[in-house]
Amino acid sequence: MKEPIQQLIKLQEIDSRILAKRLFIDKVPGRISEQDEPLKLSRQNLEKMQQKSEALQKKKRDREKTLEDIQEKIKKMKARTPDIKTNKEYQAHLKEIESSEKEIGKIEEEVLLIMDDLDRTLKLQKTEEVVVRQELEKLEVVRKELDREVASHEKELSGLKAERLGIVNLIEPDVYTLYMRLLRAGGGIALSPAKNEVCGGCDMNMPPQLFVEVRKNEELLQCPQCQRILFYRED
Ligand SMILES: [Zn+2]
16 A cells, blocks of 8 residues: 555544544533433422412411401401490491401411412422432533543544644645545545445445556545545455
8 A cells, every 4th residue: 555545544544533522522512401401390390389389478478467457457346346336336346347257267268278288389399409409410420421521532632633743744735635625525534445346435336447446555546426535445
């Protein structure tokens, strides 16, 4: 195998590894936000429960305040009893007290229902708080693991870049320019192995004579279809 093609094969191997590592690193934020979904969901649930229990607590306070007001009103009414002169007035007075007492009974029942609901909501809220904590811990584990992997890929990347530079220095500038153009156009693949008169890059057949030339690995020959530089390697 002649030098230029050998160097290009090495360069392609390094570039493929560099691209794979960059792809991995680029995908990390997306992977974290995917893992973030259950946490977001449980946080939303928790927030809803917190809002609900706050609303119930406020409702309870309001109803209790109303209770106090009515009790105060009844107290005042009862204090007025000795001043009532006629029987008719007295009957009306008793009726008024009775209706206020009925209202108290109604509100007390309401308060009990609110307390029941509040109790259930607070229990659910506690459970959801545990879920949020667990999801946070899980996410932290994933994030640490990914950070570790990224750091190791970054380290390998700097080694690969140094290795790449050493090879690029050995390649003729115009050959390197062609390689880079093909690399960009070919989605990261500038070189294709040829096998049984088929280009490994685009799967198209090539003229038999071209394959004969490619097998020698002497010249830089391009696939007539995808333009990639062809090489031959014994399996
Ligand atoms: Zn091709």
